[in-house]
Amino acid sequence: MTAQPVLDAPVPRPTAVTAPLPVLGRDVEVPLVTGEKVPYAALDYAASAPALQRVWDDVAAYLPCYASVHRGAGYLSQLSTDLYEESRRTVAGFLDLPEDHQVVFTRGTTDSLNLLAAALPAGTRVFVFATEHHASLLPWRRAGLRPVYLPAPRSPRQAVAALEEALATAPQGPGLLCVTGASNVTGELWPVAELTGVAHRHGVRVVLDAAQLAPHRRVSVRELGVDWVALSGHKLYAPFGAGVLAGRADWLDAAEPYLAGGGASRTVDHRDAGTVAVEWHRGPARHEAGSPNVVGSYALASACRALSDAGPDALAAREEVLLGRLRAGLAEVPGVRVLSLFGEDHPRVGVLSFVVEGWNSSHFSAALSAEHGIGVRDGLFCAHPLVRSLLGDAGDAPARCGAPEPSPPGERSLNAVRVSFGAGTPEEHIERFLSAVRSLVGDGPRWNYRTEGGRCVPDGRR
Ligand code: PMP
Secondary structure, three states, X not given: OOOOOHHHOOOOOOOXXXXXXXXXXXXXXXXXXXXXXXXXXXXXXXXXXXXXHHHHHHHHHHHHHOOOOOOOOOHHHHHHHHHHHHHHHHHHHHOOOOOOOEEEEEOOHHHHHHHHHHHOOOOOEEEXXXXXXHHHHOOOOXXXXXXXXXXXXXXXXXXXXXXXXXXXXXXXXXXXXXEEOEOOOOOEEOOHHHHHHHHHHOOXXXXXXXXXXXXXXXXXXXXHOOOEEEEEHHHOOOOOOOEEEEEOOHHHHHOOOOOOOOOOEEEEEEOOOOOEEEEEOOOHHHHOOOOOOHHHHHHHHHHHHHHHHHOHHHHHHHHHHHHHHHXXXXXXXXXXXXXXXXXXXXXEOOEEEEEEOOOOHXXXXXXXXXXHOEEOEEEOOOOHHHHHHHOOOOOOOOOOOOOOOOOOOOOOOOOEEEEEOOOOOOHHHHHHHHHHHHHHHHHOOOEEEEEEOOEEEEEEEO
């Protein structure tokens, strides 16, 4: 698949469902309130995806050879250094980075975007839609930057027009657009290539938050034209604590190191009393002070290899079939409203949030877990402005996350349920989820629930 503009609806054509990629935890059984045990249905991939079996195998094979990187003289240090640096090249290939771009290993998307925020030239205007995940929304609220929050668009065209309008009247100077590839709330794809085209015409650079996009679609920096990409290993089937900021080197090389310390410094001299002169590295090392997360970076690269080998198009096509079943199944359940910014038919990845008339979402999620062994998520998903606006909340009422009282019919919900899946999800999990939703909505829960420590927990048979 080539990364075409989203306005042209780049939905992969559904084909026959192939087998899921093997992931850890597929045989883990969890207890229900009844005492019975069932295989866990992990449908919270958007928060954290299970590790690919292949990633685990690679990590297990490497760990006996693990040793310090970069400055170790021993054989295994050299081997580890080679694997660490090769992991950078693997990620660069996975993201189809131009030759002169670099890969900095971080702790995850939040860390990557904060690193970029710390490296922006003074006075940079940062354009960001108010609908973004907090990791994309908040890092720019720091001294020296000028964040501009764009209003929630209701279509990709509106998003492009809103950016065009904001940039047309913006003063000269360095600028950055931060945009998400796929929403962690609705799963909807954003018109990244179009927005990048507009931004670049106005001399504004672009960072893509690919936390939710990269696990589901091929991301080509070359084709999208973005200047940086941020992603997290734990959403990419490699939950070993590493993430990536990949892209242009110039602003990063000109900035103070994100962390000051060993690894980032080339030479340090104590010349006169009270002064220490430091020469910092350029390139990725400048922002990777301290001992790096070699295992995490290696695991992330292993996931990139596994996804590339499986074929992003085949994975996306399989996911599209599961998504079709999920949407069709939910559409048949009375009172279920799926949240959407760009409209029902807009392409999305395997992430979907919904509310159920008469149900508190925390109650619904708790019942899915306790009575059916299904793990989803409820709340505002670290995207409070977006979810509140989709729920029709003007922001006046606090979210009652965890309160089990059902919302009276007709009253707007204060939080939502999110179901998300990916390459390791068997069809059976989607079917089990739909049948659980039908049963909860049709027959009600079989258990009572109460709030404890902000969570909704089972409280005896009804
Ligand atoms: N951006 C998006 C779109 C996300 O979904 C998330 C995680 N929910 C993040 C950023 C932050 O990722 P992390 O927690 O791995 O830093």
